[in-house]
Amino acid sequence: GETWVLMKTAQTPTNIAVIKYWGKRDESLILPVNDSISVTLDPAHLCTTTTVAVSPVFQQDRMWLNGKEISLSGGRFQSCLREIRRRASEVEDKEKGVKIEKKDWEKLHVHIASYNNFPTAAGLASSAAGFACLVFALAKLMNVKEDESQLSAIARQGSGSACRSLFGGFVKWIMGKEEDGSDSVAVQLVDEKHWDDLFIVIAVVSSRQKETSSTSGMRESVETSLLLQHRAKEVVPKRILKMEEAIKNHSFESFAQLTCADSNQFHAVCLDTCPPIFYMNDTSHRIISYVEKWNRSEGSPVAYTFDAGPNAVLIARNRKAAAQLLQRLLFYFPPKSDIDLDSYVIGDKS
Ligand code: 2P0
Known part of the structure; x- marks a missing residue:
């Protein structure tokens, strides 16, 4: 029989929401209750690299994450694979003498190998980069002729926040109105060059898995x-407009104020949930207090934002502000002398 293999590799960074996504109006299609805005990180630091391969010798779809095989039986993987296969078109590799017709894709199986260049245990969003990368790599392999926004609607069905990782720079996930989710897509607000002096510092407060x-x-x-109802209907729509303005005008004060307020409201919604959900811990709270104090005493604010875990994402206006921030963090949270600063964890006493 035939023994060829065709492969494609993609690399996708993770993203950090500055206006948060929290709540779905449709669980299976992953449709949110509000728009969100994120910043995509530099791929050198936090990203997923995924290689997808197709061969007639593959007996089933299989996937390995960081070298360990994982199950593809979950509904989210199946949705992404199904939606990409449905849009596959003809592929020809003359060098290998391979021609795959559109109809052949239903019968062919894929193997997927995915690596994160950051520790999954650090509690930093890996599903965002992971599903975005999976969808992008499969789309390249299967010659899917759709643009990034259309692909984002597929990545969204893997994990909501994944749809925002298909673009660099600042990205908005539009919640959409349609019941089928076709208009719940990500769009790029500005590319990565628009505001390229921002520095993002991630303070790993705990490497434990979230509860x-x-x-x-x-x-x-x-x-x-x-x-949550009030936030989705009244607060976020106005904040989205203000945030878009702040980003377009490089207005860091406004950007920082909106980012911090939105993170705090997201965690307030978590506390307002029954039973309450605690993602931040005492160290997270200490970081907020310090940053608020520094921001009040001088004109170069730092934005903080926390996701579904205790780690702080701190956004500084420029390199100088980031250097000062790091100096202060090291003073208030001194590392034990014998640990490598690369794996320096601020508050985990275990
Ligand atoms: C966000 N988070 O906007 C928000 C802020 C966490 C807090 O998106 O169920 O992994 O897969 O759609 O995308 C994390 O949630 O959830 C998230 P699913 P997801 O980044």
Whole structure:
């Protein structure tokens, strides 16, 4: 029989929301209750690299994550694979003498190998980069002729935040109106060159795995939090407009104020959930207090934002502000002398 293999590799950075996604109006299509805005990180630091391969000798779809085989049986993987296969077109590799017709893709199986260049255990969003990269690599392999926004609607069905990782720079995930999710897509607000002097410092407060997954946490918030309803209808729509303005005008003060307020409201929604969800810990709270104090005493604010875990994402206006921030963090959270600063964890006493 035939023995060829065709492969494609893609690399996708993770993204950090500055206006948060929290809550779905449709669980299976992953449709959110509000728009969100994120910044995509530099791929050199936090990214996923995924290689996808197709061969007639493959007996089934299989996937390895950081070298360990994982199950593809989950609905989210199946949705992404199905949606990409549906859009596959003809592929020809003359060197290998391979021609795959559109109809052949239903019968061919893929193997997927994915690596994160950051520790999964650090509690930093890996599903965002992971599903975006998977969808992008499969689309390249199967010659899918759709643009990034259309692909984002497929990545969204893997993990909501993944749709925002298909673009660099600042990205908005538009919640959309349609029941089928076709208009719930990501769009690029500005590319990575627009505001390229921002520095992002991630303070790893704990490397323990979080207790409540985002998926179940946001489900409970939608079911029980009145604050979530108010946030989605009244607060976020206005904040999205202000944030877009701040980004377009490089208005760091406004950007920082909106980012911090939105992170705090997201965690307030978590507290307003029954039973309450605690993602931040005492160290996270200490970081917020210090940053608020520094911001009040001088004109170069730092934005903080926390996701579904205790780690702080700190955004400084420029390199100088980042250097000062790092100096202060090291003073207030001194590392034990014998640990490598690369794996320096601020608050984990275990
Ligand atoms: C965000 N987070 O906007 C928000 C802020 C965490 C806090 O998107 O269920 O992994 O896969 O759609 O995308 C994390 O949730 O959840 C998240 P699913 P996801 O980045």
